[in-house]
Amino acid sequence: MSNVTRLTVRTAGGSYPITVGRGMLGAVGTLFSLDRRTLVVTDEGVPRAYAEAVASAAAKPLVVTVPTGEGSKSFAVLEMLCRKILDAGFTRRDCVVAVGGGVVGDLAGFAASVYMRGIDFYNVPTTLLSQVDSSIGGKVAVNLDGIKNCVGAFYPPRAVLIDPDVLSTLPRRQISAGLCEALKMAATSDAALFSLFEEGNAEERLEEVIVAALNIKKSVVEEDEREAGLRRVLNFGHTVGHGIETLAGFDENEATDARENGLYHGECVALGMLPMCSDAVRARLLPILRALALPTSTALPKDKILAALVHDKKAEATGIGTVFVDKIGSFRFETLTVSEIGARMDTAFPQK
Amino acid sequence: MSNVTRLTVRTAGGSYPITVGRGMLGAVGTLFSLDRRTLVVTDEGVPRAYAEAVASAAAKPLVVTVPTGEGSKSFAVLEMLCRKILDAGFTRRDCVVAVGGGVVGDLAGFAASVYMRGIDFYNVPTTLLSQVDSSIGGKVAVNLDGIKNCVGAFYPPRAVLIDPDVLSTLPRRQISAGLCEALKMAATSDAALFSLFEEGNAEERLEEVIVAALNIKKSVVEEDEREAGLRRVLNFGHTVGHGIETLAGFDENEATDARENGLYHGECVALGMLPMCSDAVRARLLPILRALALPTSTALPKDKILAALVHDKKAEATGIGTVFVDKIGSFRFETLTVSEIGARMDTAFPQK
Known part of the structure; x- marks a missing residue:
């Protein structure tokens, strides 16, 4: 070794x-x-x-x-x-x-x-x-x-x-889905790792990507083990992503035919990042997602996704905590209403 | 109040x-x-x-x-x-x-x-x-x-x-059994609380007993939350007591008729303390137990108690960790074989 x-x-x-x-x-x-x-x-x-x-x-x-x-x-x-x-x-x-x-x-x-x-x-x-x-x-x-x-x-x-x-022994699609979780961390917390993705070297330098992602997660967890605050940064892409996963996801370990029709967790996160970033960040994300054969648009109706991402009535009333990326390597927490999230989805997934 | x-x-x-x-x-x-x-x-x-x-x-x-x-x-x-x-x-x-x-x-x-x-x-x-x-x-x-x-x-x-x-609302017998757990702590860790029992004032000064017992347990727990060492002092009376409880105990919350025939946890601990202390300590414990109507002898066969207190084969091979009180307000840990525990029971519960 x-x-x-x-x-x-x-x-x-x-x-x-x-x-x-x-x-x-x-x-x-x-x-x-x-x-x-x-x-x-x-x-x-x-x-x-x-x-x-x-x-x-x-x-x-x-x-x-x-x-x-x-x-x-x-x-x-x-x-x-x-x-x-x-x-x-x-x-x-x-x-x-x-x-x-x-x-x-x-x-x-x-x-x-x-x-x-x-x-x-x-x-x-x-x-x-x-x-x-x-x-x-x-x-x-x-x-x-x-x-x-x-x-x-x-x-x-x-x-x-x-x-x-x-x-x-893993299929390539599952590697891409796993890489997307590392890409998510790069977007909020590590511009150098993001560049490695942009250069198209992520898959080839897999060990390096794993170690970089672990270092990001390590620093977040060390600061906020019990998820009182900072740890929520790891939810970047997961708000809308979770709504999509509820509708179109599948159990990662289920039979192969289910996988073909459904979306991997990482694929849902790929989609979920797109409404939660600036236009400039989205413009940098899209080519990476395409190169990894990750999805960049969804045919799912917006209202169904929104309904699925609201877990309880209280969230609807008080707003939903989200993570937004204005610039690669940085993030901010933002509490949005369901309709504000809907508006962001309109920008990220324009009707054809 | x-x-x-x-x-x-x-x-x-x-x-x-x-x-x-x-x-x-x-x-x-x-x-x-x-x-x-x-x-x-x-x-x-x-x-x-x-x-x-x-x-x-x-x-x-x-x-x-x-x-x-x-x-x-x-x-x-x-x-x-x-x-x-x-x-x-x-x-x-x-x-x-x-x-x-x-x-x-x-x-x-x-x-x-x-x-x-x-x-x-x-x-x-x-x-x-x-x-x-x-x-x-x-x-x-x-x-x-x-x-x-x-x-x-x-x-x-x-x-x-x-x-x-x-x-x-508790029956007197249950109060006595609860007091026995406080008496156990006094024996190892608080000579003043033990004196209060000897003076026959425990029941009357119940709040004081509760607070004193809590203070003992608090200091033990603060030093050894995860039961790596010191916390085992709380097991005084519990080795033989557990054997007796397995044979003659009952579920404290079961129907009244079960209670009449079986022993409370605290009653088992009363019996369990007697083999695990010096003659001088036993001489001081006995009048307190009698005054509280707690048992001081058992008709259960020694070999059955010994068989019941051995949880696993390993304990039999490596010995059993016990707590021994030579002098009120102090204790020592001692690893005993099953037959050594049996010999102590012979001393505490002489055949009539």
């Missing part, structure tokens, strides 16, 4: 190292303390070899494979995991490792956070989206009655291992 | 005030921030008026009454509570209040800790045991497959309200 980058995230909830490097999965035994009972949680969509690499480095591994998709983020699956490790005799001194995308990390991390009031948690994200985003920040959760992450905790991992080699 | 005592517990997880005073339940609206959606969790055994006092002080109350007993500390009831408040539109800015004993506090606190990754939690303990013990310390949990507190969190409350007047 040529380059290995090591970052340390420091928060009130605890400090933890993130190691980024090609081939690092083979060194998992030196990065995590696995000389104990180790629950390895993965899902059916993750190549089996990745979970096995972790299991073979553990003294007493127990691999549990959950069904792919958001459906696994449930109280029922959480209870099943806790019961499995109780039956296997796990004590407070044992640990949990997630090997998969955001669903697996959220679920396994939440199980680790509640079992015996918290046992060690490690994360090996295997999608680009989870490598640049959800594996760092300490948010874990399951869903309830269709509300994403309704029930969860802030529970930092002990360590995170990011091996870009595992991305080689 | 004549005397009001206010303590502040300071831990890494957060600081919170504990207010102790007769009649304070009537002032709940000034002590807690209830100008929002407020889930009030209580159980069928708690006088309805107590939960109603809290509900009437809240802007938007929702009272949920769970069945009495440990059975309510389950994933199923936890999920039910989360669903109820989701349906009622609770956001991150709303709150939960527990009104009841340890079961209600543990359950409601855990629900508050996980809903939206944590909303404000307040506790109004209504049993003496929960007033002197479980309401302070930030441990919340549910049970899994018969393992108590298998799944939970460390989640400090925002504030605790302790009104000794609510104890007037």
